[in-house]
Amino acid sequence: MQFKILTVQLVSYLRDSHDQLALLIGDLLYNMDELHPDLPGSMGMFLNYWEDAFPLAKRAEEGVRAGRVLQNKGIAYDAVQLLAPVPFPTSYRNAYTFHHHTVTGSQDGPARQEFVQYPIFYFGNHHSIQGAGEVRCLPDHLENLDFQLEAAIVICKYGRNIRAVHADEYVGGVMIMNEISAGQLQMGVNSVLARGPGFSTAIGPVLITPDDLEQFEIPAPENHIGKSWNLPMKCNVNGVQVSEANLGNMTRTFAELIEYASYGADLYPGDIIGSGVLDSGCFRQLNQTGKLNNPNYTEQWLQPGDSIEMEAGRLGRLTNVIVTEDENRGILNDKKI
Numbered sequence: 001m002q003f004k005i006l007t008v009q010l011v012s013y014l015r016d017s018h019d020q021l022a023l024l025i026g027d028l029l030y031n032m033d034e035l036h037p038d039l040p041g042s043m044g045m046f047l048n049y050w051e052d053a054f055p056l057a058k059r060a061e062e063g064v065r066a067g068r069v070l071q072n073k074g075i076a077y078d079a080v081q082l083l084a085p086v087p088f089p090t091s092y093r094n095a096y097t098f099h100h101h102t103v104t105g106s107q108d109g110p111a112r113q114e115f116v117q118y119p120i121f122y123f124g125n126h127h128s129i130q131g132a133g134e135v136r137c138l139p140d141h142l143e144n145l146d147f148q149l150e151a152a153i154v155i156c157k158y159g160r161n162i163r164a165v166h167a168d169e170y171v172g173g174v175m176i177m178n179e180i181s182a183g184q185l186q187m188g189v190n191s192v193l194a195r196g197p198g199f200s201t202a203i204g205p206v207l208i209t210p211d212d213l214e215q216f217e218i219p220a221p222e223n224h225i226g227k228s229w230n231l232p233m234k235c236n237v238n239g240v241q242v243s244e245a246n247l248g249n250m251t252r253t254f255a256e257l258i259e260y261a262s263y264g265a266d267l268y269p270g271d272i273i274g275s276g277v278l279d280s281g282c283f284r285q286l287n288q289t290g291k292l293n294n295p296n297y298t299e300q301w302l303q304p305g306d307s308i309e310m311e312a313g314r315l316g317r318l319t320n321v322i323v324t325e326d327e328n329r330g331i332l333n334d335k336k337i
Contacts, residue, residue: 008212009023009025009207009212010022010024010046010085010173010206010207010208010209011024011082012082012084012085012086012131014080014082019042019043019083019087020041020042021040023061024206025061025074027076027077028074028075029075029076030073030075032046032057034070034073035057035060035061035063035064035069036056038052038053039053039060040053043085043207043270044088044269044270047086047172048269050156050172050269054172082132082133082204082205083131084130084202084204085175085207086129086203086207087129087131088129088270089126089270089271091123091268091270092123092124092126092128093121093122093273094152094179094274094275095121095257095273095274095275096276097119097250097252097257097275098245098249098251098276098277098278118260119252119256119260121257124179124201124274126272128199128200129203130200131203131205131318132204132318134320134321134323135200135322135323137200137322137323138325140182141180142303142324143182143183145180145301146181146183146282146283147181147283147308147310148177148178148179148282149178149234149277149278149310150276150277150281151175151231151275151278151312152175152203152273152274153171153172153254153272154175154269154270154272155171155172155258155268155269155270155273156170156173156269157269158266158267158269159258159266160264160266161263161264164255164256165255167254167259168226168227168254168255170267171227171254171258172209172269174210174229174315175204175206175208176204176205176233176312176315176316176317176318177202177203178201178203178235178310179201181282182199183301202318202320203318204316204318205316205317205318208315208316213229213314216231217230218230218248221252221253224252224256226256227253227254227255228248228250228253229248230248231246231247231248231313231314232247233310234310235281235308235309235310236309236310237300237302237307237308237309239307239309242286243278243281243282243286245279245280246278254275257273283300283301283302286300287299302322303322304322305322306322307321
């Protein structure tokens with residue numbers, strides 16, 4: 001009997017103090033290195049051997065669905081501590097691909113038009129990548145603290161000077177991303193050159209491979225190249241929906257971002273590239289729009305204890321909670337933090 005593979009969902013979770021890669025089927029996790037002896041147990045290794053490991057993982061998944069592999073050996077998804085699907089990315093870039101957010105949210109004046117003309121991105125702190133769960137914030141972070149509703153891809157093979165027409169072959173998967181923004185620390189600086197301290201960027205909860213998103217593919221924007229997906233996304237804060245947008249409204253494709261990022265530069269398995277903030281995908285933009293429509297509008301910002309839940313259909317649901325961090329953890333500018 002032939003089984004159609006309905007979904008390919010890759011999850012990393014904490015197991016015996018290290019990251020464990022697993023396949024999510026239904027509500028059960030199957031450890032990748034237990035599915036087949038030639039499959040690696042970590043996302044880092046899986047991405048580095050993608051062209052051999054991914055087809056093998058798909059066959060193993062079919063075996064699980066058919067009852068031939070690891071019968072009754074699944075681990076409950078809700079019983080583990082999830083990590084970022086890519087726990088140790090080799091680099092992190094984030095782009096500006098949503099025109100409305102760029103125009104209303106940028107402080108960069110004349111540079112705004114350049115964001116429309118060129119595939120601009122900036123480098124973030126790849127050591128700040130985390131999964132679902134608590135986001136630790138210091139007092140300065142809590143001034144104008146913001147969520148950012150985004151998606152991200154991960155590179156699955158080495159490349160340099162990659163042409164956009166071939167760039168989708170380098171995409172290992174797509175996931176939800178929430179780049180937590182310390183708005184007050186960004187004030188007065190060019191946001192392209194300095195985004196403020198990169199203290200937390202959440203991704204997850206799963207990595208969905210592009211073949212699983214074929215049914216959601218839509219044409220790229222006119223005069224652009226690469227895959228685009230009709231994926232509605234929304235963000236709830238404390239159970240109240242505050243933002244809704246669609247990943248399909250990217251003005252540039254991930255393929256074009258890959259071409260630009262790899263021009264005269266090396267891309268490696270494990271590199272993450274973000275879409276940038278979706279339209280109306282952060283309080284900063286929502287506040288600006290609210291003030292334009294109502295002079296008495298009350299600004300919204302994230303507060304300690306707030307729960308941020310981002311959802312995007314097949315990409316799952318990513319939940320983070322804002323918590324305060326002990327200030328006595330170091331010294332910065334003669335101030336204890």
